[in-house]
Amino acid sequence: MLDDADRRLLRYLQSDPTAPVSELAERCAMQPATAARRLEKLSAKGILKGQHAVIDWTKLGFAVEVSLRFTLDKTAPRAFDEFQDAARKIPEVIAIQTFLGRVDLRLSVIARDMTHYQSLYRNQILTLPHIAELEPLMHVATIKTTETLPI
Incomplete structure (x- = not known):
């Protein structure tokens, strides 16, 4: 399942899906490489299904x-x-x-x-x-x- 770091990462990603990994990592108090690896794992598990544009x-x-x-x-x-x-x-x-x-x-x-x-x-x-x-x-x-x- 998800740990607290994964939840933080997803929470910040939801609030600003355009934020670069370096900014997400900083907000989550982790190294950018760690944040990138975690995001890749969340994608591989199907938890993070991708990012898309929302058009009004x-x-x-x-x-x-x-x-x-x-x-x-x-x-x-x-x-x-x-x-x-x-x-x-x-x-x-x-x-x-x-x-x-x-x-x-x-x-x-x-x-x-x-x-x-x-x-x-x-x-x-x-x-x-x-x-x-x-x-x-x-x-x-x-x-x-x-x-x-x-x-």
């Missing part, structure tokens, strides 16, 4: 976000696979989640405006395979979103 899609002209909850027709043996494969091909789908329970999947979809969303809905969403039920939920506000873990 609203700044790129997308003003609408809709969550779509799907229940699939499970009489088809490959319903989940075929649905997911088709949904992945829609560029405006930014997340696909599966669930246990009445709802099988949820898609998060972004659109420039309601006209764009309506076009996506009619021409791409409704053509996804094996839909038994569909419930769109219009996002009004995001209260909290974070990828920072309590380490």
Whole structure:
């Protein structure tokens, strides 16, 4: 498992993912080579999955976000696979989640405006395979979103 030094390193990395290893090492009171080795081990173990840019899609002209909850027709043996494969091909789908329970999947979809969303809905969403039920939920506000873990 993680020791205190690993936790400190991850905590500082979460707070500033662009910080150079030398700065992270200084904050964690360790040598840069030690910090680099620890980060490599955390990556090799799959704990640190990488770093990525987080783009604010609203700044790129997308003003609408809709969550779509799907229940699939499970009489088809490959319903989940075929649905997911088709949904992945829609560029405006930014997340696909599966669930246990009445709802099988949820898609998060972004659109420039309601006209764009309506076009996506009619021409791409409704053509996804094996839909038994569909419930769109219009996002009004995001209260909290974070990828920072309590380490």
